[in-house]
Amino acid sequence: MQEYRLLLVDDEKDILKLLQYNFELEGMNVHTAQTGKDAIDLALSLIPNVILLDVMLPDIDGIEVCEILRKNPVLNNTIIIFLSARGEDYSQVAGYRAGADDYIVKPIRIKVLLHKIKALLDRNRDYNDFESINNMQIDSDRFSIMKDGKESIIPKKEFELLSYLMSSPDKVFRREEILSEVWGDAFIGDRTIDVHVRKLREKFGREIIRTVKGVGYRFMGN
């Protein structure tokens, strides 16, 4: 579990301490937040591998936090696990709708939780390995792309765009899709996308991204 960044979000300090202690024993890099707002800020700057998110928070609802985070492609590979004192169907269902990867009801059994996280992380790793397309591998931890054994560290937006396109190789993403997924609801001109595509092509070869005129762009899976 080395090298993994973990974000704990809970309003109760005791639980934070308990969990932090246990995860640090496992060698994880643990950060904590007590409010939804802090959680979002930290998550976006830290880009953790795992977020443990309490549903009950003083300001923003944990489920809402999750929805907000899930919208940001930077956190595509982040595992989000809900914690809740409530065991009702209702909140479990809402949790999955919000894009959670798992759901755990308090009281927490540390060992179970650890193994759950390990399983999810392992799965993600495998996933990344399989997601080596066209000699290109994407490493969201480092904001870098490996192509033909050479590592390139690329700027955030380029990385986000490339990740997005690579998330479904060969699919043509429409410009509107790209705008809303990569840029959120900012008011951005069309040329901005082109420029970023251009930079990516400059770095990795003209052929990796193909234009479909009048529609959008497509990352070539071969």
Next chain:
Amino acid sequence: MQEYRLLLVDDEKDILKLLQYNFELEGMNVHTAQTGKDAIDLALSLIPNVILLDVMLPDIDGIEVCEILRKNPVLNNTIIIFLSARGEDYSQVAGYRAGADDYIVKPIRIKVLLHKIKALLDRNRDYNDFESINNMQIDSDRFSIMKDGKESIIPKKEFELLSYLMSSPDKVFRREEILSEVWGDAFIGDRTIDVHVRKLREKFGREIIRTVKGVGYRFMGN
């Protein structure tokens, strides 16, 4: 949840029936097995998207079944979820070690289970929804046509026209139909259609679209 193949494995017929009923309501393609051996055989021939696997089985232990299945790369993209009456730490941990994606303790709440599966499937591969006629597959995600294993990326209008004609193979579409469906209410001359048909024939062979003089065009479904 259409088109997904689900394999249910449990030794109790009542549970199988209950689950089968509920998943079929969701439009899933449900298959069942009552023993570990059957489960393995079925899984390998069916290659389901999801396997729900009871831990307690009359012959082979569910965990062992999972380990065996996980070794086979054909099932790399298959999600395996354990079901168990026992809630103990022990078997949960063993389950994740064996390569399970999730673990659910009975009694099962159908809604929770459904959302769990949906969340896992969403994170998994995209599935393709293409029709295949006459060795030609049209893939609207990719804006491309596969013919005899070769992919052609074609311009938007050509793609739209071809899709339209292929939507009902062997039907003769009248020119007015084509105009209104493919071009909307633009004021377009008749010759435009011809030219696009010509380009399609150039790319995929003269025979794929047949002219019916005085009426319109027909995509040959053979």
Next chain:
DNA sequence: GTTTAGCATAACATAGCGTTAACCCATTCG
């Protein structure tokens, strides 16, 4: 043989994209 719809080719128009350079804004650095 005459008529007509459709074909082929080339010419044309333009939406949509590519490219460049300049700008703003943060962050870092001297």
Next chain:
DNA sequence: CGAATGGGTTAACGCTATGTTATGCTAAAC
């Protein structure tokens, strides 16, 4: 602190694939 750097965005402008039209030709229908 101002300067320098790097990323993100924009505006201007050129370019080209794509879509459309024009024109003369061919083949089918009667």
